[in-house]
Amino acid sequence: MACAQLQISQIVQAHTILKSVAHKYADKPVLVLGGRNDDVRKVAEGYGFKHAYTTLDVLAWKPEVWPYHDLLPEERATAKPVDFSRTPISAIFVFHDPRNWSLDIQVMVDVIRSRGLIGEPYLDAPADQQPVELVFCNPDLLWKSDFSRSRLGQGAFREAFQAVYQAVVGKTYPHVQYGKPTTETYKFAEKVLREQLEELHGSPAEQMPPVYMVGDNPESDIAGANGAGWPSILVRTGVYDPTQGPPTHTPTHTAENVAEAVRWAIDREVGRKAD
Amino acid sequence: MACAQLQISQIVQAHTILKSVAHKYADKPVLVLGGRNDDVRKVAEGYGFKHAYTTLDVLAWKPEVWPYHDLLPEERATAKPVDFSRTPISAIFVFHDPRNWSLDIQVMVDVIRSRGLIGEPYLDAPADQQPVELVFCNPDLLWKSDFSRSRLGQGAFREAFQAVYQAVVGKTYPHVQYGKPTTETYKFAEKVLREQLEELHGSPAEQMPPVYMVGDNPESDIAGANGAGWPSILVRTGVYDPTQGPPTHTPTHTAENVAEAVRWAIDREVGRKAD
Structure with missing residues (x-):
């Protein structure tokens, strides 16, 4: 690889x-x-x-x-x-x-x-x-x-x-x-991802595959992802402190750290394709 | 002198x-x-x-x-x-x-x-x-x-x-x-003036003579003096800008500068004694 x-x-x-x-x-x-x-x-x-x-x-x-x-x-x-x-x-x-x-x-x-x-x-x-x-x-x-x-x-x-x-x-x-959780910033990020995809494939992307948000801040990362319709994963290595109660915005999933979050997202998409 | x-x-x-x-x-x-x-x-x-x-x-x-x-x-x-x-x-x-x-x-x-x-x-x-x-x-x-x-x-x-x-x-x-226009600060200033007076006379001051406030800021200097019952003189050499309308707190008198303000206060007190 x-x-x-x-x-x-x-x-x-x-x-x-x-x-x-x-x-x-x-x-x-x-x-x-x-x-x-x-x-x-x-x-x-x-x-x-x-x-x-x-x-x-x-x-x-x-x-x-x-x-x-x-x-x-x-x-x-x-x-x-x-x-x-x-x-x-x-x-x-x-x-x-x-x-x-x-x-x-x-x-x-x-x-x-x-x-x-x-x-x-x-x-x-x-x-x-x-x-x-x-x-x-x-x-x-x-x-x-x-x-x-x-x-x-x-x-x-x-x-x-x-x-x-x-x-x-x-x-x-x-x-x-601008910035998370504003709609403008999530739309801009999707545009950048779409351009990357088109560059990889050499042709316009027909359908945008699901975009996952991994973040540590419920009020920016998770709120924005939820608003943009992206599945969201909240990690425990940053601003979010589980001892202070549940997050102010509910993520799709919670993970210990970024590696675990990415693994969960990949497993979920692979499982979805296998269904 | x-x-x-x-x-x-x-x-x-x-x-x-x-x-x-x-x-x-x-x-x-x-x-x-x-x-x-x-x-x-x-x-x-x-x-x-x-x-x-x-x-x-x-x-x-x-x-x-x-x-x-x-x-x-x-x-x-x-x-x-x-x-x-x-x-x-x-x-x-x-x-x-x-x-x-x-x-x-x-x-x-x-x-x-x-x-x-x-x-x-x-x-x-x-x-x-x-x-x-x-x-x-x-x-x-x-x-x-x-x-x-x-x-x-x-x-x-x-x-x-x-x-x-x-x-x-x-x-x-x-x-x-603390600070102008708070009552605490005007009371503190009066205490300092009284101590000065007592030091000059070598004995406790029987009656506090009038205290004049000269200042450039209507919302601190003038508001505070008015609240403390001191005659107030607003000067035109600082924050107060006559082109922006009348002052937000009305002084006893308005003067071009500090020298003119002090002269007015002395004349007023001398006149008062002469009455």
């Missing part, structure tokens, strides 16, 4: 879905959040965003935008400062979990309130200009790291942003949420 | 009021938040807290508590790591505006949910142990810096913390709020 090398086109991360919206913003300045230095800019450029800026670029332009963050040498070296009072940002995409919540929230509030600009008068009332689009890629409140308790995820950052925005402006800001 | 040197005892900052609660926590481990490196520890120790720890101490103990913050050399050098899984934190005091919102919120959630410990099982149900006390010193959502728009303040951090706590636990966490 040959072992195929994993291709980039076979991997779907939470932010991979942004490839499908990049064409809309290809030539417009956008703000991209999350990750270290300007790593997120490189990912965004790889997806087709030609003018992606980070909040560190904003700070390199004017440090007084957020006086509580001193740029590190490597942050300064990778920053691309432009005049953000004259560069209208069209959209804000939260790719990864932000490292600098307060800087990011301050810049998001600035950009949204001044219709894309920073440090300019606030225009909270609807204008002829399109409002800034806000997109989050991962709604997980918590994720399982190597620490004994689950850590806060991008969903917690979204809650923090909306609470601050609400306190300052009086209402939350409309946003698009 | 001689120019007296300013004494530390004449200054009241938002967190100065914590001097009056330090005796309660003098010998207990507490978490102190805000500021750079371990500056806040030094302030807390000066107030009488003998076992004050920062979230950077926690990270120096176990970096995996928050994987999105790499300790800087000076942060590591000033950190005092102890075993926080065996050091029960009694209270959390937010002295200054936090620099690392996500680290601080994660550690606060950990400490509160495990009744003072970090990385230990969650004990959300009431136990025989006292819950961790949470105290914020400054409720200002916004403050006027040298940037063209007001920046987010400690009140925004509180909103972010409570939103995340609510999302994770299902309810907000009870907290004590």
